[in-house]
Amino acid sequence: MRISDLRLYPIAIADPPLRSSYGLHAPYALRTIVVVRSTDGIEGVSETYGGDGPLAALESLRDRVVGTDPFQLTRLWLELSAQAEPDRAEAHGDRTQTWLLPGENPLDRHARSFAAIEMACLDLIGKALGKPVCDLLGGRVRSAVPFAAYLFYKHAGGGGEGMDSREDEYGEVLDARAIVREARQMRAQYGFREIKLKGGVFDPDQEIAAIRALREEFGPSVPLRIDPNCAWSVETSVRVGLALREELDGGGYLEDPTATLEAMAEVRRRLLVAGVATPLASNVAVTCFEHVAEAHRLDAVQIVLSDPHYWGGIRHVQHLSYLCHALGMGVSMHSNSHLGISLMAMAHAAAASPYLTYACDTHYPWQHAADEVVLGGRVPIVNGEVHIPERPGLGIELDYDQVARGVERYRKLPYRKRDDEAEMQKRVDPSWRRVLPRW
Ligand code: GKR
Ligand code: MG
Numbered sequence: 494m495r496i497s498d499l500r501l502y503p504i505a506i507a508d509p510p511l512r513s514s515y516g517l518h519a520p521y522a523l524r525t526i527v528v529v530r531s532t533d534g535i536e537g538v539s540e541t542y543g544g545d546g547p548l549a550a551l552e553s554l555r556d557r558v559v560g561t562d563p564f565q566l567t568r569l570w571l572e573l574s575a576q577a578e579p580d581r582a583e584a585h586g587d588r589t590q591t592w593l594l595p596g597e598n599p600l601d602r603h604a605r606s607f608a609a610i611e612m613a614c615l616d617l618i619g620k621a622l623g624k625p626v627c628d629l630l631g632g633r634v635r636s637a638v639p640f641a642a643y644l645f646y647k648h649a650g651g652g653g654e655g656m657d658s659r660e661d662e663y664g665e666v667l668d669a670r671a672i673v674r675e676a677r678q679m680r681a682q683y684g685f686r687e688i689k690l691k692g693g694v695f696d697p698d699q700e701i702a703a704i705r706a707l708r709e710e711f712g713p714s715v716p717l718r719i720d721p722n723c724a725w726s727v728e729t730s731v732r733v734g735l736a737l738r739e740e741l742d743g744g745g746y747l748e749d750p751t752a753t754l755e756a757m758a759e760v761r762r763r764l765l766v767a768g769v770a771t772p773l774a775s776n777v778a779v780t781c782f783e784h785v786a787e788a789h790r791l792d793a794v795q796i797v798l799s800d801p802h803y804w805g806g807i808r809h810v811q812h813l814s815y816l817c818h819a820l821g822m823g824v825s826m827h828s829n830s831h832l833g834i835s836l837m838a839m840a841h842a843a844a845a846s847p848y849l850t851y852a853c854d855t856h857y858p859w860q861h862a863a864d865e866v867v868l869g870g871r872v873p874i875v876n877g878e879v880h881i882p883e884r885p886g887l888g889i890e891l892d893y894d895q896v897a898r899g900v901e902r903y904r905k906l907p908y909r910k911r912d913d914e915a916e917m918q919k920r921v922d923p924s925w926r927r928v929l930p931r932w
Contacts, residue, residue, distance in 0.1 A: 494532060494533060494535075494559055494562065494563060494621060494859065495532045495560055495561065496529050496530070496531060496560065496561050496563055496617075497531060497532045497631070497695055498528075498530040498559065499527070499528070499529055499530075499551075499558050499559055500528040500530070500884070501526070501527055501528075501548060501551050501552060502525065502526040502528070502896050502899070502900055503543055503548050503900065503903045504523070504524050504525070504658045504866070504896065504902065505521040505523055505543070505902040505903040505906050506522050506523075506524060506541065506656070506830070506832060506860055506899060507651070507652030507653035507659045507863070508520065508522040508859065508860070508862035509606055509645075509647055509650055509652040509661070509859055509901070510648040510650045510920065511645040511646075511647045511859065512645060512646045512647060512654075512694045513619050513645070513717070513722055513913065514693030514721055514723065514724040514734045514886055514929070515594055515692065515914065515927060516913030516914040516916055516917035516927060517648070517653075517912075517913055517921060518830070518913060518916065518919060519655065519908065519916045520652055520653055520654045521654075521903075522543070522830035522860075522911070523542070523544040523903065523906075523909070523911060524541070524542070524543040524832060524835075525540070525543045525548055525551065526538065526539075526540055526834065526891070526896055526899070527539045527540070527541060527551065527609045527613045528613065528891065529558070529610070529614060529617055531563065531617055531621065535615055535617055535620050536617065536891075537612075537613040537617025537618070537619075537620065538613055538616055538834055538887070538890075538891050539608075539610075539611075539612035539616065539713070540609075540831060540832055540838070541605060541608065541609035541612075541802055541830075542595070542596030542605060542802065543596075544596075544908075545909040546596075546597065546910065547602075547606075547609075550605070550606045551609060551610075551928075554573075556611065556708035557572070558571065558610055563617050563618055566607075566611055566614060569610065569848060570805065571608050573603035573604075574603055575607065576603060577603040577604075578809050579867060580864075580909070586600075587600070588600035588780055588781060588783075589693060589751055589778050589780060589784075590776065590777045590780060591752045591753070591929070592776055592927075594801075594883075594911050594913065595776075595803065595829050596829065596911065597826060598780075598890075601780060601781065602804040604803050607806060608801055608802055608803065608805050608806040608807075608809075609802075610699070611805070611807065611808060612838045612887070615630075615807060615841075615887075615888065616886035618886075619792075619885045619886030619887070620682070620885045620886040622885070624885055625841070625881055625882070625886070625888060626841040626886055626887055627841045627881055627887060630807065630808060630811055630841075630845040630876050631845065633844040633881060634844065634845055634846070636722050636844065636855065636880060637728070637878040637879070637880050638840040638843040638844055638878060638879050638881070639852040639853070639866075639877050639878050640840075640853050640854070640855045640856055640874060640879060641685055641688060641689045641718070641851075641852040641855070641859075641877075642676055642679045642683070642685035642687070642689065642851065642877075643689050643690045643691065643828065643856060643858070643859075643915055644666075644675050644676055644688060644689065644690045644693070644707075645691045645859070646666055646667055646672070646694045646695065647663065647667075647677075648665055648921070649664060649665040652861065653861075659863060663841065667695075668703075669699065669706040670706070672707065673706050673707060674686055676707055676711070677709070677710070679751050679858055679887075680711075682858070683874040683875075683877060684875060684877045684878075685874075686714065686852065686923060687718070687745075687851070687852040688707055689718045689720060689748075689854055690707070690719045690720070691720055691722075692719045692720060692721035692724070693720070693722045693725070693865070694724075695726030696932065697721075697725060697729055697732070697733050697932050699738060700721070701733060701736050701790055703906065704719055704737055704740050704741070705737075705740060708740045713742075713743055716743060716744030716745040716794060716817075716852075717740055717745040718745050718747070718748055719733075719737070719741070719747060720748035721748075721750060722751040722777060723749050723750070723751055723932060724929065724932060725750050725751050725823070725930050725931075725932050726751060727751055727756050729750075729930065729932045730747070730756075730760040731763045733747070733750065734747055734760065734769055734771055735764070735767055737771070738769045741747070741771045744851070746773065746774040746795075746796055746825075747760075747771050747772070747774070748773070748774040748776070748798070749774070749775050749776065749778065752777070752778070752929050752930070754778050754779075754784075754787055754791050754793040754808070755791065755793070757773055757775065757794060758791040758792060758793035760773065761792055761793060761795075762792075764844040772795035772796050773794050773795055773796070774794065774795070774796035774798055775788065775793075775796075775797065776795070776798035776827035778793065778845055779797050779798070780802065780804075782809075782812075783817060785813075785817070785820070786789060789820045793822060795822055796822065796824065796825050797824060797825075797850065798824075798825050798827040799813050799824055799825070800826060800827040800828070801825070801838050801839060801842045802838075807838060807841060807845070809827075810846055811842065811845050811846045814846035814847060814848040814849045815902075817848060818847070818848035823848075823850065823851065824848055824849045824850075824851075824918075825849065825851035825852075826842070826851075826853035826854055827854055828855045828856050828857075829856060830859065830860065831855075831856055831857065831860070831930055832855045832857075832860060832865055832866055832867065833857075833866070833867035833889060834887065834889060834891075836855060837867075837872060837875050837879070838887060839853055839855070840881060841881065854876075855928075856873065858874075864895075864899065865892075865895060866891060866892055866895045866896050866899060867890070867891070868890040869892075890908070914926070914927050
């Protein structure tokens with residue numbers, strides 16, 4: 494079996510005005526749908542970052558991918574990794590997500606492109622053999638993958654623009670009371686049993702109050718995590734860690750409170766001295782295998798946030814889970830605005846990764862059924878879990894009419910790149926800049 498065709502569909506999907514330390518989400522998030530077709534007419538699909546950059550990176554692989562045996566991808570990984578070397582200068586050697594949004598760092602371009610091809614090939618192989626992806630990788634350790642409620646502060650609006658606006662399910666969410674309301678609503682709809690709050694938006698005392706209000710509402714059986722995406726200094730991170738010592742205990746974590754591994758290590762040291770063992774998690778300072786060793790050496794990070802989209806695919810997430818286990822580190826999963834194909838890729842990666850024991854993040858509740866490209870509509874999340882269906886590959890098929898609508902939305906958009914800072918200036922505060930640390 495060979496790959497006879499590679500098709501790339503750049504799409505735009507409605508996205509509500511969510512806030513983070515990066516700024517504000519634009520009315521549409523960008524994604525790329527990837528289809529590999531085999532010589533025997535089977536199609537494998539995947540979903541990855543969107544916009545011109547990721548699209549051009551994938552387009553440049555067309556000649557290399559077409560003609561390849563989908564079972565033989567290791568050489569492609571090696572070739573792409575070797576080509577990534579010159580990108581070091583372009584990115585000033587910084588492969589973290591401190592300054593560049595996920596999907597934008599040239600230093601993980603090869604890992605992102607490879608991942609998109611790998612996921613589509615696994616889907617293709619699964620469909621050819623009649624096996625679910627997780628069962629191609631040694632078998633699943635779980636058939637239902639838990640995800641966490643991912644709470645955001647947000648402005649009014651459900652995403653999209655003008656006649657193409659989506660309804661605003663959650664309304665404006667700018668204080669602790671509204672955060673609790675959002676959590677209640679999301680839990681009622683999806684049954685999530687763990688909660689993450691995207692922080693780094695308001696004064697840390699307001700975000701401490703929001704976490705406390707969540708604890709008060711849901712009790713200690715619902716683990717809580719907070720992620721300010723490096724908005725805090727070491728001092729502030731320690732202060733928040735001390736203040737939330739009880740609330741983040743029992744399965745919760747403090748995610749990327751501050752920038753750099755050295756600063757995270759300092760936060761960890763100071764919390765331990767004060768008797769607080771809340772683990773620190775990271776998807777900003779740790780984005781690749783090379784970072785894990787240093788994070789472990791410094792004891793800067795105790796939970797690594799995997800993500801098949803930029804760690805080099807589903808198999809790399811599986812490898813990462815073994816590595817973290819051997820090092821005595823935990824592993825969880827990061828997410829970005831995405832549709833059902835990504836959700837299924839994340840679910841299969843988690844199902845096949847024995848030591849991934851935290852509920853995975855997902856932005857899926859923030860996306861709307863009108864934008865879904867999976868045939869039959871939205872992938873169900875029930876009791877906070879995604880079930881691995883007994884269907885081959887990722888377990889989904891593409892709805893090409895929906896893909897065409899997504900491509901049309903993309904075509905009409907004036908932007909081709911996620912830029913939360915520009916969006917924040919445009920819609921909230923013209924003088925807003927991303928400053929780290931802000932507090
Ligand atoms: O969607 O604004 C967002 C998040 O801030 C996202 O871009 C982050 O990468 O969810 C992510 C995280 O955990 O850092
Ligand atoms: Mg994070």
